[in-house]
Amino acid sequence: MPTVRVQGDRNVQYTEEAITAKYVYRTTRVKESKEEVIVGPVNVALRFRTLRKRAKCGLMMVGWGGNNGSTVTAGILANKHGLTWRTKKGVLHPNYFGSITQSSTLNLGMTSDMKEVFVPLKDVVPMINPNDLAIGGWDCSGMSLVDAMHRAQVLDVALQDALYEYMRDMKPLPAVFDLDFVAENQQERADNILSVQHKWEAVEKLRSDIRTFKKVHE
DSSP: OOOOOOOSOTTEEEOSSEEEEEEEEEEEEEEEOSSOEEEEEEEEEEEEEEESSOOOOEEEEETTTSHHHHHHHHHHHHHHTTOOEEETTEEEOOOOTTOHHHHOEEEEEEOTTOOEEEEEGGGTSOOOOGGGOEEEEEESSOOOHHHHHHHHTOSOHHHHHHHHHHHTTOOOEEBOOOTTTSOGGGGGGOOSBOOOSSHHHHHHHHHHHHHHHHHHTO
């Protein structure tokens, strides 16, 4: 799909580095008194600058080994590697249906022959492709993402089998664990816990994890 370019509008400028757009947000301000309600216009000038080169982006999830974390990771990897799997209804292919950025479209208007033109939202401005994300995170359970995916019982077994080689070496970092902030039923699987003396030490360890993650995936 070709990218979208605005032409002939002084409010939008393109350079090799960035797209700069000016926009006026029009709203109102209301004053109330016992006698009357006065409404007045308010214009707020905004300036948006979007870099055209997509930066490297990482996603570190809290509770990476939970149902949501393992399923999100599996979905991204299935799309990234173009995996297919058989079901009783036939061969299925991964997609990003349901994703606002990857699947929704924007109506730009009509061509000279009155044909409506819709473009994917992700092609309007440069956006990160989920397939390019560096993925990691923390979890109180130390089991691999493969085992977490099996435990979650969300995905078809054939898809789980196809994902095995991509997820078997993924393991969460030790997590901060405090029963005041997590469900009590999580305690029995909490075997991957940070050993710290106080909360500030935990903060510093998490910061160190993030710095290490960024360095590894530069």
